[in-house]
Amino acid sequence: MNVLTIHKLKWPSVLALGLASALALAESGTVIRNADLKEKPFLDATSTGKVAAGAQVNIVGRQGSWMQVQAGPSAGWIKLLNVRTGTAAASSSSGIGTLANVVTTGSSGTTVTTGVKGLSKEDIQTAVPNYKEVEKLSTFAVSEQDAAKSAKQVKLVAVEVADIALPTSSSSNSNSGGSGGNNVDDMRRRRP
Amino acid sequence: MIKHRIAQALLLCAPLLCVQPASALDFNNLLKQMNGSDNSSSNKSDAINAGINALKSAAEANRTIGPEEEKTIGDGLAANLLGGRPLVPNQPLQHYVNLVGRWVADQSELPKLDWRFGVTNDNDVNSFSTPGGAILITKGLLLKLRDEAELACILGHEITHTLKHHHTRAIQAAKGKDAFGQALQGVVAYKGGGAKQQLGANAIKGLAEVQVRGLDKKDEFEADVNGMVLCARAGYNPYALVGVLQTLDALNPQDGTVALMFATHPTPTERLTKIDEIVGDKLDSYSQGIEETARFDAIVGKMEKAAK
Numbered sequence: 075m076n077v078l079t080i081h082k083l084k085w086p087s088v089l090a091l092g093l094a095s096a097l098a099l100a101e102s103g104t105v106i107r108n109a110d111l112k113e114k115p116f117l118d119a120t121s122t123g124k125v126a127a128g129a130q131v132n133i134v135g136r137q138g139s140w141m142q143v144q145a146g147p148s149a150g151w152i153k154l155l156n157v158r159t160g161t162a163a164a165s166s167s168s169g170i171g172t173l174a175n176v177v178t179t180g181s182s183g184t185t186v187t188t189g190v191k192g193l194s195k196e197d198i199q200t201a202v203p204n205y206k207e208v209e210k211l212s213t214f215a216v217s218e219q220d221a222a223k224s225a226k227q228v229k230l231v232a233v234e235v236a237d238i239a240l241p242t243s244s245s246s247n248s249n250s251g252g253s254g255g256n257n258v259d260d261m262r263r264r265r266p
Numbered sequence: 267m268i269k270h271r272i273a274q275a276l277l278l279c280a281p282l283l284c285v286q287p288a289s290a291l292d293f294n295n296l297l298k299q300m301n302g303s304d305n306s307s308s309n310k311s312d313a314i315n316a317g318i319n320a321l322k323s324a325a326e327a328n329r330t331i332g333p334e335e336e337k338t339i340g341d342g343l344a345a346n347l348l349g350g351r352p353l354v355p356n357q358p359l360q361h362y363v364n365l366v367g368r369w370v371a372d373q374s375e376l377p378k379l380d381w382r383f384g385v386t387n388d389n390d391v392n393s394f395s396t397p398g399g400a401i402l403i404t405k406g407l408l409l410k411l412r413d414e415a416e417l418a419c420i421l422g423h424e425i426t427h428t429l430k431h432h433h434t435r436a437i438q439a440a441k442g443k444d445a446f447g448q449a450l451q452g453v454v455a456y457k458g459g460g461a462k463q464q465l466g467a468n469a470i471k472g473l474a475e476v477q478v479r480g481l482d483k484k485d486e487f488e489a490d491v492n493g494m495v496l497c498a499r500a501g502y503n504p505y506a507l508v509g510v511l512q513t514l515d516a517l518n519p520q521d522g523t524v525a526l527m528f529a530t531h532p533t534p535t536e537r538l539t540k541i542d543e544i545v546g547d548k549l550d551s552y553s554q555g556i557e558e559t560a561r562f563d564a565i566v567g568k569m570e571k572a573a574k
Binding site for chain 1: 341342344345346347348349350351352353357360361363364365368369372373377380381382383384386388389390391392400404406412414456457467470471474477478484487488491492494495498499500501502503505508509512513515516522523525526529533534535538541542543544545546547548549550552553554555556557559560561
């Protein structure tokens with residue numbers, strides 16, 4: 075299968091790497107709106123094919139706001155936000171998704187309790203406050219200067235980014251069918 | 267001049283701060299006790315200065331709850347969470363998470379807050395924020411992350427809850443106006459020990475309810491959107507948050523390790539839909555920001571490999 079897919083793509087080495095990690099993670103997803111598959115993770119890159127809403131894809135990798143996918147015989151890049159990974163969506167249709175779900179979540183539908191049990195509601199209600207641990211937490215704090223120095227070493231550069239306002243008075247219509255508000259309309263327009 | 271300003275500040279916010287107007291809330295005494303956990307011999311003028319500072323900052327922020335009070339309450343909540351699951355005993359890891367968290371927080375409107383970040387020894391997938399700047403992420407969530415940008419975006423989400431006073435508001439909304447005064451007394455009583463300790467513990471439990479029930483959905487969406495903005499400001503690819511939410515979305519909701527997180531947050535699908543609607547392509551020009559770093563690989567990547 076590896077060999078077959080590599081022939082279909084123009085960037086064999088990148089794909090080979092991507093496939094290795096994809097196999098390790100066995101991530102899959104469902105496309106939520108019709109989209110072009112791009113040869114590269116850019117809007118103006120050439121299209122290599124199309125994926126339809128509802129199609130199952132294997133996730134090969136992510137870069138920026140893009141996701142590299144394998145959809146049946148086609149492969150390419152689509153926008154990250156065009157794909158959902160929820161088990162509900164994936165298990166509704168058979169095929170690629172099913173195997174991946176078993177791999178990532180174990181036996182689906184049953185409660186999996188592996189290892190040490192995590193913090194639960196009951197724990198929060200019955201815990202004895204531990205101020206010694208808070209003191210310890212405070213000893214780990216770093217200064218603005220130290221954080222900036224370390225950030226510089228990994229080539230992080232602070233940039234100006236405008237705030238994004240939440241749509242006002244969208245109080246009760248949390249079911250996001252995309253029917254209503256002007257903001258939603260505005261956002262819908264951006265994709266073909 | 268300075269005196270005049272202090273007097274003005276006192277006048278401005280004295281009525282605001284008296285969240286329990288008719289009660290015997292002794293504000294100066296309270297702050298004195300807050301300064302040192304139980305040493306009643308603490309310097310009187312320090313306590314008064316702390317009181318004045320709290321009043322001044324409350325006046326500046328034009329809110330009913332000042333930063334000092336938020337921190338006292340927030341640290342009470344952090345103490346409770348850490349009482350449930352302590353920090354991972356790994357100094358380089360804790361230091362690393364603080365380097366990332368502080369850098370992200372410093373891109374916000376409140377870089378001077380007492381930001382502290384910690385990884386808890388908990389295999390569940392979750393993260394917590396408290397008023398006043400203590401932010402916790404579980405080891406379980408940390409080990410699911412692909413790169414530093416994902417960590418930065420999660421911390422950006424939690425930082426936003428603190429910046430926007432989401433927990434403070436939720437506590438006030440649930441418990442009424444007097445909640446903070448009572449809670450402050452409770453936390454101080456707890457730290458003081460002795461006969462009143464149980465009362466104090468009860469007050470902390472009352473507050474911790476907000477962590478059991480979760481915040482308003484809208485607050486969660488706001489934390490996602492602004493978390494992405496902070497992440498972008500810090501030089502990271504903001505769409506890394508989408509990657510985290512897709513990881514969470516792929517988890518089986520029946521899995522015990524996500525029980526608390528799923529019970530206290532909108533579903534990852536809902537959150538992705540909101541990001542799709544509100545952010546969409548708006549941050550595309552920052553999507554070439556940093557994703558992977560050598561420091562992440564050296565510390566978290568190594569842990570991930572060891573865990574496999």
